[in-house]
Amino acid sequence: MKKSVLTRYRVMAYVTGVLLVLLTLGVIAKYILDINGAADFTRIVGIAHGWLYVLYLVFAFDLGSKAKWPVGKQLWVLLAGTIPTAAFIVERRISRELEAKVADDAPAVAKA
Numbered sequence: 336m337k338k339s340v341l342t343r344y345r346v347m348a349y350v351t352g353v354l355l356v357l358l359t360l361g362v363i364a365k366y367i368l369d370i371n372g373a374a375d376f377t378r379i380v381g382i383a384h385g386w387l388y389v390l391y392l393v394f395a396f397d398l399g400s401k402a403k404w405p406v407g408k409q410l411w412v413l414l415a416g417t418i419p420t421a422a423f424i425v426e427r428r429i430s431r432e433l434e435a436k437v438a439d440d441a442p443a444v445a446k447a
Contacts (some may be wrong), residue, residue, distance in 0.1 A: 340398050341433050344397075344429070347387065347394045348422045348425070349426065355416065355418075359386075359419045364377075388416050391416045392445040395415075
């Protein structure tokens with residue numbers, strides 16, 4: 336597996352996670368705190384999160400299929416983008432697990 340597959344997943348996990356936390360804060364500001372402008376903020380962040388979550392799903396599925404994960408693990412990674420802060424936790428665990436595998440698959444560099 337190429338390192339770029341893991342890197343794409345990691346970037347999208349962070350982007351999705353940050354947008355979901357911002358969306359959660361926007362919803363709290365809109366419905367609980369009744370802050371002016373929160374509705375527009377929530378709408379914009381919600382749209383961005385929705386579109387980028389689809390991209391996250393594509394990259395996470397690609398990573399899972401190349402890592403040959405079981406279905407349960409694949410679903411957990413895919414759903415992590417819908418639970419605030421879960422994307423960060425799952426990304427860290429997956430990265431630790433797969434960095435060793437990516438390093439093992441990398442070709443050895445000969446020194447002159």
